[in-house]
Amino acid sequence: MLKFTFLIRRTDGMSKEDFINYHRQHHAPLFMSIPESQKYVKKYVVSHPTEVAGFPAPQYDGVTDIYFSSMEDFNTFFSSENYKLKVHPDESNFFKLNEVVSLVCDEKIVVDVTIA
Incomplete structure (x- = not known):
């Protein structure tokens, strides 16, 4: 599985609280x-x-992690009409598109303790 991490900064004039709520x-x-x-x-x-x-x-003001099974699934998702017409246009409403830092990771879980 591939993990895609996006580090984002809120748009100018948006408060931290409004950014978190919108996200x-x-x-x-x-x-x-x-x-x-x-x-x-x-x-x-x-x-x-x-x-x-x-x-x-x-x-950065936010981190988004999205996991896909493969690069093919990643590419299919982000090239879909629904993403391009519905989701992508909303991104500029709350974060600076030109300042996004992206990482592609092969995540290895060493320990995963769930707190009850």
Whole structure:
């Protein structure tokens, strides 16, 4: 499985709270609403950094992790009409498209302890 990580910065003038709310309450459901998400996406996670004393201030406002079984599934998803016409146009409403940092990872889980 391939993990695609996208580091994103909110648009100018958008508060941190509005950015998080938009990402979680609007964009993520929109992303999941297209049939291609059900078919090709294996896992979809949105995260937002928390400022903690003793750690540097976050350089990005959000992290999106999307897991696909293959590059073919990734390419099919992102070239689909639904993604291009419904999801992609929404992205510029809350993050700076020209400042996205992307990583493709082959994730190896070393330990996964679920807290009850």
